[in-house]
Amino acid sequence: xxxxxxxxxxxxxxxxxxxxxxxxxxxGAGGRPGAGFFPFGAALAIGAIALARLIRLASESAIxxxxxxxxxxxxxxxxxxxxxxxxxxxxxxALCTFLLMAAYLKLVAVQSLRLSLGFAAGVAFFAxxxxxxxxxxxxxxxxxxxxx
Amino acid sequence: METxxxxxxxxxxxxxxxxxxxxxxxxxxxxxVGVLPGLxxxxxxxxxxxxxxxxxxxxxxIMLFGITYGAQYGGSTTSILVNIPGEASSVITCLDGYAMxxxxxxxxxxxxxxxxSFIGGTLALFxxxxxxxxxxxxxxxxxxxxxxxxxxxxxxxxVYLAQGPMDKALLMALFxxxxxxxxxxxxxxxxxxxxxxxxxxxxxxxxxxxxxxxGVSEVLLNLDAKAGEVFHSKVLGLLxxxxxxxxxxxxxxxxxLLGFFIGSIPGLNVVIATFAxxxxxxxxxxxxxxxxxxxIEGVAGPETANNxxxxxxxxxxxSLGLPTGSVTALIFGALMIHGLAPGPLFITNxxxxxxxxxxxxxxxxxxLLVLNLPLIGLWIxxxxxxxxxxxxxxxxxxxxxxxxxxxxxxxxxxxxxxGFLGYLMKKFxxxxxxxxxxxxxGPLLETAIRRSMIMSxxxxxxxxxxxxxxxxxxxxxxMLLSPLLTRRRLGHEIIEKLEDH
Numbered sequence: 001x002x003x004x005x006x007x008x009x010x011x012x013x014x015x016x017x018x019x020x021x022x023x024x025x026x027x028g029a030g031g032r033p034g035a036g037f038f039p040f041g042a043a044l045a046i047g048a049i050a051l052a053r054l055i056r057l058a059s060e061s062a063i064x065x066x067x068x069x070x071x072x073x074x075x076x077x078x079x080x081x082x083x084x085x086x087x088x089x090x091x092x093x094a095l096c097t098f099l100l101m102a103a104y105l106k107l108v109a110v111q112s113l114r115l116s117l118g119f120a121a122g123v124a125f126f127a128x129x130x131x132x133x134x135x136x137x138x139x140x141x142x143x144x145x146x147x148x
Numbered sequence: 149m150e151t152x153x154x155x156x157x158x159x160x161x162x163x164x165x166x167x168x169x170x171x172x173x174x175x176x177x178x179x180x181v182g183v184l185p186g187l188x189x190x191x192x193x194x195x196x197x198x199x200x201x202x203x204x205x206x207x208x209x210i211m212l213f214g215i216t217y218g219a220q221y222g223g224s225t226t227s228i229l230v231n232i233p234g235e236a237s238s239v240i241t242c243l244d245g246y247a248m249x250x251x252x253x254x255x256x257x258x259x260x261x262x263x264x265s266f267i268g269g270t271l272a273l274f275x276x277x278x279x280x281x282x283x284x285x286x287x288x289x290x291x292x293x294x295x296x297x298x299x300x301x302x303x304x305x306x307v308y309l310a311q312g313p314m315d316k317a318l319l320m321a322l323f324x325x326x327x328x329x330x331x332x333x334x335x336x337x338x339x340x341x342x343x344x345x346x347x348x349x350x351x352x353x354x355x356x357x358x359x360x361x362x363g364v365s366e367v368l369l370n371l372d373a374k375a376g377e378v379f380h381s382k383v384l385g386l387l388x389x390x391x392x393x394x395x396x397x398x399x400x401x402x403x404x405l406l407g408f409f410i411g412s413i414p415g416l417n418v419v420i421a422t423f424a425x426x427x428x429x430x431x432x433x434x435x436x437x438x439x440x441x442x443x444i445e446g447v448a449g450p451e452t453a454n455n456x457x458x459x460x461x462x463x464x465x466x467s468l469g470l471p472t473g474s475v476t477a478l479i480f481g482a483l484m485i486h487g488l489a490p491g492p493l494f495i496t497n498x499x500x501x502x503x504x505x506x507x508x509x510x511x512x513x514x515x516l517l518v519l520n521l522p523l524i525g526l527w528i529x530x531x532x533x534x535x536x537x538x539x540x541x542x543x544x545x546x547x548x549x550x551x552x553x554x555x556x557x558x559x560x561x562x563x564x565x566x567g568f569l570g571y572l573m574k575k576f577x578x579x580x581x582x583x584x585x586x587x588x589x590g591p592l593l594e595t596a597i598r599r600s601m602i603m604s605x606x607x608x609x610x611x612x613x614x615x616x617x618x619x620x621x622x623x624x625x626x627m628l629l630s631p632l633l634t635r636r637r638l639g640h641e642i643i644e645k646l647e648d649h
Contacts, residue, residue, distance in 0.1 A: 007576060011319060018326055018341070025333075025340055030606020035333035035340055038594040042326045049315050049322075073371045074571070077543065078564060081364070084547055085560040101540050108371065109536030119537070127544065136202075137552045 008054040015047035076108045092142020093132065098124035154499070155277050158507030161500060167207045167508065174211035175512045178218020179520060182238075183226055183527045184538070189219040190474045191362035191542075195549045197355045197482060205486040206501055210508040212482055213462075216475055217269055217509065220418070220454050221516045224261040225527050228254055228447070237418040237454040240426045244439065244446030251442050258524060259386040260396055260444055261451040266517040268404045268452035272459035273509050275408050276466075280495065280502075283467035287492030290468075292603065293610045296596035297620035299589045302470045305414045306582050308627040317582045318628075320573075324586020325593065327352050334595050347558035354481040356550045356562040357587060361580045362474070363546040364567025367539045369574055386521045392444050399429050399449035407456025412463045414472040421457035422450035459509060465490055466502060469592075474581040477588040 018039050028034025084100050091099075101120035105111045111119075131137040162171060181192040192215050199208060223238035228245035241261065248257040290298065303321050310317030330341045331351030342348040388396070403425045410421040429449040430439045439446050464470040469491030471477040483490050488498050495502045550563040570580060604610035612618050 014323075014326075021341060025338065031602060031604075033598045033601050035336050035338040038597065039326055039329040039340065042322045042329070046319060046322045046326070049319055053315060070371065074368050074568075077368060077371070077539075078568060081543060081547060081560070081564050081567075085557050085564070088551070088557065088560075097544060100544065104540040104543070105536065108539075111536065119540075123541065123544065127548075131548060131552075137548070138555050139548070139552070 008050045008057065011046055011050035012054065015043045015050060017043075019043035019047060073108050077104070080104060080108075088142075089140050090142055092144050093139035094124050094128045094144055095142060097127050151277050151281070154503045155274075155506055155510075158500075158503030158505070159510055160507065161206070161504040162210060162508035162511050166204065167210050167504070168511070170203070170207035170211040171214050171508050171512050172515060174214020175218035175221075175516050175519070176214075177211075178215035178220075179222035179225075179516065179523075179527070180530065181215065182219035182222020182224075183530060184222075188362070188366075189216050190358070190478060191366060192219075193475065193478045193482070194355070194358035194362045195542075195545045197358070197478065197485070197549065197553065205488065206504050208486075209479070209482060209501065209505060210512075212479055213505055213509060214512045216479075217455060217458050217512065218516060220269075220451075220458050221262065221265050221520050222527070223454075224265070224447075224451050225258065225520075225524060226531065228257045228261065229528065230531060237422050237458075238451075239419070240422045240450045241447055243426075244441070244443050247440065247442035248444065248447065253442065255386045256388040256392050256444065257447050259521065260388045260392060260448050262386075262517055262520050263388070264396065264400050264403065264448045264452035265455040266513050267400055268407055269455035269459050269513045270510060271404045272408045272411070272456035273506055273513075275412075276459055276463055277503075277506055279412070279460075280463050280467040283463060284492045284495045287468045290492065290616065291614075292596045292599035293614050293617040294620070296593060296600050297611055297617035297624070298468060298470055299593045299596065301620040301624045302414045302464070302472060303582070303585060303589065303593075304624040304627045306473065306585055308631075309420070310579050310582060312577045312579060314631055316578050320578055320580070321582035321586040324583035324588075325590040326586075327357070327583075328587050328590025329594065334591055335598060345558075347556060347562075351591075352562060352587070353553065353559060354478070354584075354587060355553045356559040357566050358474075358478060358481075358584060359546045359549050360563040360566025360568075361570040361573075361584065363542055363549070364563060365570025365574060365580075367542050367546075368567065368571040370535060371539065386524070388444070395444050396448035398432075399425070399445045400452045402428060402432075403449040403452030404456045407453030407458075408460045410453075411457030411460035414464045414470055418454045418457040418461065421453040425449040425453035455513075462505075466494060466505075468492060469494065471585055471588055474584045477581075477584045480588050 022036035022038075022040030022043055025036030025039070026034035027037050027040055080100055080103055084096050087099075088096050098120045101123045102116045105116035105119050106113060132139055132141075161167065177192055177196075178189060181189055193212050196212065196215075203211075220237060224241050224245065227238040227241035228249050231242050231246040245257045245261065248254065307314055307317040307321055328351070330348055332338070332349060333340055339349060406425050406428065407418075407421040410424060411418060426439075426446060426449060429445045430436050433439065433443070433445060435443070461472060461476065464472050465476045465480060469480075469489070471480040471490075480490055483494075488494065488501060546563060546567070547560055550559045551557070553559060573580060573583075600610050601608075610617070611621050
C-alpha cells in the first residue's frame with residue numbers, strides 16, 4: 001500500500017517541467033502563438049487536474065498489487081528486450097532471436113533447457129525465413145552474415 | 149443508386165486477388181486476436197503498422213479493417229465457450245452464450261452470433277455508404293476553428309465515456325497531446341523537448357508508442373496467465389433452429405439499428421452498443437426472467453449490435469477525419485503513413501480507397517461467416533495453447549514492428565519504455581485510448597488552434613462566434629463541466645456494469 005498522492009505528484013512534476021520549458025520556448029503574442037503556446041497550455045491543464053487530484057486523494061491509499069515473482073518476470077522480459085535492442089546490430093537478427101526466445105522460455109516460463117532451445121531454434125529459423133527471405137525486411141545479419 | 153454503383157465497384161476492387169488475400173489475412177488475424185484474451189485489435193494493428201511501408205496502400209488498409217471487425221467475431225467464440233470475453237465488446241455475450249453452452253446449445257449460440265454479426269455488419273455498411281459522403285460534404289464548410297472545436301469535442305467525448313474517473317482520462321489525453329509536441333514545431337520549426345537527441349527531432353512516433361502500450365504492456369500484465377479452461381463437449385449443430393430464428397429476428401433488427409446509431413457517435417463505442425442492446429432486449433422480452441439463463445435473444449442482439457457499431461464507427465474518421473478511439477486513431481496513423489489524409493476531402497480525393505474499403509467489408513463479413521463456423525475447432529485448440537509459448541512471440545513481433553518502421557534501435561527503446569508505462573497505467577487504472585488519441589490529434593489540434601488564433605488576431609471568441617464551432621464547443625464544455633455539477637455522466641451506468649464484469 002502506498003499513499004495515493006504519489007501519482008498526482010508525478011503529474012505535477014511533469015506539468016511543471018513542460019510548463020516551464022514551454023514558457024521558455026515562447027508563448028508568442030495573442031495573434032501569433034509561439035512554439036511554447038500549446039505545450040504550455042496542456043501542461044497548465046495537467047497541473048490543475050493533478051492539483052485537484054492531490055487535494056482529493058490526500059488521505060487515500062493506492063493499491064498496487066504486484067508480487068515479487070511477478071516483478072522478477074517483468075524485469076526479465078524488459079531486460080531481455082533491452083539486451084535484444086543492444087545486441088541486434090552486432091549479433092544479427094537470427095542469433096538474437098534465438099537467444100531471446102531461449103532465455104524467455106528457460107528463465108521466465110521456467111521450461112526445460114531442451115524444450116527452450118528447440119522452441120528458440122524453431123522460432124529463429126521461421127522468423128528469419130518469414131521476415132528476411134519472404135518480406136525482405138531490413139534486419140541486421142550480424143555474426144551469421146556469412147551463412148544467411 | 150449512385151451510391152450502390154460505387155459500393156459495387158468498391159466490392160469489385162476489393163475482390164482483386166491481392167486485396168482479397170490481404171482481406172482474408174486481416175479477418176483471420178482479427179478472429180485470432182479476438183479469440184485470444186490479452187492481445188486485442190489495437191495491439192494487432194499496432195504490430196502491423198510498420199508493414200505499411202512495404203504493402204500496397206489499399207490492400208494494407210483492407211487488412212487492418214479486417215482485423216477490427218474480425219475481432220468482433222472471434223471475441224464471441226471465447227465468451228460462449230470459455231466464459232472469457234476475448235474482447236470487451238463480447239462481455240455481455242458471456243451471460244446467455246455460456247449459459248446456452250452449458251445446456252448443450254453452444255452450436256446454435258455460436259451460429260446465431262455469427263449470423264447476427266454478418267447481418268448487422270453488412271446492413272451497417274450500407275448505412276456508412278449513404279451517410280459518410282453526406283457528412284463529408286458538410287465537413288467541407290469547416291475551417292481551422294471548426295476543426296479545432298471538432299477535435300476538442302472528439303477528445304472530450306472519449307474522456308467523458310472513459311471507464312474510470314474522467315480526470316484520469318483527461319490527464320491521459322493531455323499527456324498524449326504533450327507527447328505530440330515533442331519534435332520540431334509545425335509552424336516555426338523550432339525544436340521542442342528534444343534534449344539534443346536525434347530520434348526525438350522527428351517527434352515520438354505513433355508506431356513504437358502503440359506497440360509498447362498495446363503489445364508489450366499486455367505481455368507484462370499476462371505473464372502469469374494460464375490457458376483457458378475450454379468447454380469440453382463437442383460443439384454440434386451450428387445452424388440455429390426455426391424457433392431460434394423466430395426468437396432472434398427482431399433482436400437482430402433492433403441490434404443493427406441501435407449498434408449503427410451508437411457506433412456513429414464519437415465517444416460512444418462498441419461496448420456501449422452491446423450493453424444497450426442487451427438491456428433493450430431484456431426490457432422488451434415477454435420472458436425477461438430467461439435472460440442470463442440461456443436466452444438466444446441475449447446473444448443475437450448484442451452480437452449484431454457490436455458488428456453494426458464496429459462498422460458505423462468509421463463514419464467520423466472517414467468523413468470528418470475524427471478518430472474516436474484507439475483503433476480508429478491507429479487507422480488514422482496508417483492512412484497518414486500512406487499520405488491519405490482522412491477528412492472531408494478523403495472520399496473525393498481517394499474514392500477508390502473509400503469505396504474499396506467499404507466493399508472489402510462486405511466481402512470480409514461473408515468470409516467470416518463461411519470461415520468462422522467450420523474453424524471453431526481450430527479456435528478451441530488455439531485457446532488451449534499455454535501463454536508461455538505466446539508471449540515470447542508477441543515480444544518478438546513487437547521488437548520487429550518497432551525496429552523495421554525506421555530501422556532504428558531508438559524506436560525499440562521507446563517501445564520498451566511505453567510498454568512499461570502501459571503496464572503501470574493499467575495497474576493504476578489509467579486508460580491508454582485517450583492518450584493515443586491525444587498523440588494522434590495533438591499536432592492537428594495545435595495547428596488548428598494556432599491558425600484560428602492568427603485568424604482572430606488573438607481572440608478565443610472565434611471558437612464561439614462561428615455556429616458549427618460553437619455547437620462542438622458547447623457539447624465539449626457540457627461533457628467537461630456537467631459531471632462537476634451533477635456528479636453523473638450520461639450512459640455511465642452501462643460502463644460501470646462493464647467494470648463490474
